[in-house]
Amino acid sequence: MPRHPERLIERLAQPAAAAMIAATKVAVVATGSVEQHGGHLPLGTDAFAASSIAERVADRLDTLVACLGPVGVAHYHLAWPGTLSLRPSTLAAVLVDVAGGLAAAGAARIIVVNWHEGNTPTLRLASDEAQRMHGVQVVIAESHVITHTLFPQEMEFTHAGSMETAAVLAYDASLVHLDRVSAASDRSAGEVAHGLFRRPDVYPVLRDFHQVAPTGWYGRPELASEERAEQIAEAVADHVVARAREIWAALADAVPADAVPADAAVRADGTAATDRAHR
Ligand SMILES: [Zn+2]
16 A cells, blocks of 8 residues: 555545545644755655655545645754755644644544654644644654654664655655765764754753764665565554554543534633634
């Protein structure tokens, strides 16, 4: 079961898109980044990776995908020309507005499929706002974290290494050019430096990716293969759907459906919202 571009909302006619959302009450949103990934991977690696997983998730749920656009929050890669970055407030505004459109079409649940660490804090804030404004329930799937966690030896959590190379191979193998690979930074030094920013308890905030990899990337892209990449993308999509269903079931048990008003539980100012017309 390869990619499913037919699930992308912009490729669907309005009646078909509306019917999918109305029938399932679920929609998928994809978020990535346009940033340097050495000489062998495209700038849109994270955007393509997110779309690849999101399309597969949408197919399993028989619904559609709205990509927020390829660009994410990646200012710490701007030292490499060609990288693009949104202000966090811009990405947040797009997510909240897109969630509003999906909610208006009947989506009660949204799965955000992300493939970029730099987006995560913004997505959490924006999802909180979308839930309060639009009455949707959002789950965030960190598809890069899932890929590494499911296949820790094979899918290294580096930048532009085996995991990201596999992600692009599963999207469009013609975009991977291992013959154009540029100088890699030292892998063990990169892992140690990256690890500082990934600590869960006391951690610094990334300012410039030179702090992790002086040449912009590190890892072993040569470990990825097209055949395994496809199998791995499928396994990641299965995992996202299984975990989302687990969460929905658990939350449905915790809060009766009629305990939260259909439009929104709380207004942005924290007061109860009971009437859409008054907001
Ligand atoms: Zn990346």
